Amino acid sequence: MIELIKKWLVAKRTHILVWAIFIAFEITMIGLSVGAWGNPPTYAAHYLVLISFFYVHGERVMPKINRQPRYIVWRMLLVIPIEMLVYMVVCYGVDVLLTMMDARSTPTVLLSVPYLVRNLYRGFYFIFGGTGYYYIITYIEEKKRSAELETQRLQEIINRRIAEDEAIRSQNAFLVAQINPHFLFNTLDYLYHNLLSLDSKLADAVISLSGMMRFAIDADKMGNTIRLGDEVEQVENLIYLHQVRQKLQVELRVDEQATELPIIPLVLLTLTENAFKHGNLRDNVETARIEIYIENEHLHIQTVNTINHTAARNSSLTGLSNIRKRLEVAYSQRFSFTYGPTEANTFRVHLSIELAALEKANEFSYSSITI
Known part of the structure; x- marks a missing residue:
C-alpha cells in the first residue's frame, strides 16, 4: 500500500x-x-x-x-x-x-x-x-x-531502404552466382576430359565433385521435393571424394524402398557432410555409419560417428539447427529430429519423418518463404 x-x-x-x-x-x-x-x-x-x-x-x-x-x-x-x-x-x-x-x-x-x-x-x-x-x-x-x-x-x-539495399545485393549475388558456376563447371569438365587419359581415378573425383556441386547449386530449382535416391547418389559422390584423399571408415546403408520417397533437398547431404566435418572417421575401431531405412510408417535417416573432439569444440551446430527449421516448415510437427553425443563417445543424429508427411510436402512451396 x-x-x-x-x-x-x-x-x-x-x-x-x-x-x-x-x-x-x-x-x-x-x-x-x-x-x-x-x-x-x-x-x-x-x-x-x-x-x-x-x-x-x-x-x-x-x-x-x-x-x-x-x-x-x-x-x-x-x-x-x-x-x-x-x-x-x-x-x-x-x-x-x-x-x-x-x-x-x-x-x-x-x-x-x-x-x-x-x-x-x-x-x-x-x-x-x-x-x-x-x-x-x-x-x-x-x-x-x-x-x-x-x-x-x-x-x-529506413526498413524499406534496408530491404531495397538487401534486394540489390541479392540481385548482384544472384548475377555473380549465374556467372561463377558456369565458369566453374566448364573448368571442371575441361579438367575431367584432360585427366581421363592420365589418371582415371582423379578424373572420376573431378566429375563427382562437379555433379555434387551442380546438385547443391540447383537445389532451389528442383521444386518442393526431390527423389531421395538422387540425393543418395550425391552422398556417394561425397564419400568417394573423401576416400580419394585418405582411407576413411564410412559405411552407407540404404533401404532400396526408401530411395523412391520424396524429401526436401539437401537434408541427407548436409547430415553426411556434418559427419565428415565433425567426426573422427579415421578411427579403425568404430566405423561411421549412414543409415536410411523405412520402419513403422516412418522414414529414418541416421548418422553415427566417433566424435572428433577438436572439431566438436569449434562446432556451433548451425547446420543441424538450419535443418530443423527447414523440417518444421515442410513437415510441421510430423517428424522427430534428435542429435547429440552418446555414452559410447559417438555423435548420433536421428531423423524420423512420417511417410504421409513426405507425400504432403509436395503441396509446400519454398518460394512463399522469406529468409
Missing part, C-alpha cells in the same frame, strides 16, 4: 506542486485583501471540492462533450448548468456540515445573493480551468502521438 502511494505521489508530483502554489497564493491574497482568515478545515473541505470538480470536469465530462465536435456547443450548454447545480448543492452541504462541526468562521450558512454569486463565480472559474486543462492535455497527447507516428514512419522508411 505504501509503495502504491509513493508511486502515485511521484506520478502526480507536478499536479501536487502546482496546486500547493495556487492554494498558498490564493489564501494569502484573499486573507490580506479582506483582513480575515478561515479555519484550516474550511480551507481543506472547500479546496477538496474545487479540485475534485476541476478533475471531474476536465478528465471525465469534457472527453464525453468533445466526442462529437460538431455538437460541442450544445452539449456544453446542456451539461455545464447541471454541473453548476451539483457544485452549488455540494458546496452548501459542505458548509452546513462544517457549521454543525463548528469548523466555519461564521456560525450560520445563509443562502444569500452574495453567497450564491461567490460560489457561482468559483464554479465557473474552475470549469474554465478544467476546460483549459483538458485541451492542454489533449494537445500534449496529440503531439506525442504525432511524434510516435512520425518516428514509426521514419523507421518504416
